[in-house]
Amino acid sequence: MSELQKFLKSIYDLPASSMQKLEDCLKPVEFKRKEVITWEGHVEKYLYFVQEGIQKSYYIKDGNEHVIAFTYAPSFSGIPESFLTQTPSKYFLDTITPSKLLRLSYDQLQSLLSEDRHLERMMQKATEVVLAGLIQRHHELLAFDIEERFTAFVKRSPKLLNLIPHKDLASYLGINATNFSKLLARVKI
Known part of the structure; x- marks a missing residue:
């Protein structure tokens, strides 16, 4: 079974x-x-599945760059709200490491969803997973102190601690780089 099949099976058994x-x-x-996949102000035309590599939004x-998300195998990637609404992105998506992805255009996805109820259900479940993750991240940013x-x-x-530049991790966590370094030295991993 491919990584894509395993990943999708964890969301919905197609x-x-x-x-x-699909x-x-x-x-x-x-x-x-360090290659830009999606530019701020451009409409996200593709939904990606990450096979290899790490990307950041x-x-x-x-x-200053303010990191909002990382994607890596096996997961979806892209700028979700731009893709789903076909409106200009407020964000950049680029690669941290060389990346191999599979992509599906917005029009292809819409066609698949209209003709296959299982794919439509899988997409609904995937959206629920993304939404739950965003709510959890929002909660952590608002309710947790920097060490938490x-x-x-x-x-x-x-x-990811060894694969992503620490300045990007600090930005993602809403921690300044100096405090991030102190946490890295102090907190037992």
Whole structure:
């Protein structure tokens, strides 16, 4: 079973015929390290499935990057609200490491969803998973102090500490870089 099939099965158990329809529409793409996939102000035209690599979504304010999400295998990637509404993105999506992705265009997805109720249900479940994750992240940013945010992140994604620049991790956690370094030295992982 492919990584895509395993990932989707964890969300919704698609029949083989529905999985095949989806796989037939996916196109492989590759991006180099630090390559922009989606630009702020552009409409996200694709939903991506990450096979390899790490990507980040961020916005720029006062000349600084503010990281809002990381994506890595196996998961979806893209700018969800721009993709779902077909409106200009408020964010950039670029690669931290060289990345291999599978992509599906908005029009292809809409066609698949209109003709296959299982794919429509899978997309609904995937949206629910993303929404739950966003609510959890919002809660952590508002309710947790910096050490609790750091600890929660390390428990959830320990391998990312060595794969993502610490300045990006600090930005994602809403912690300044100096405090992030202190937490890294002080908190037992």
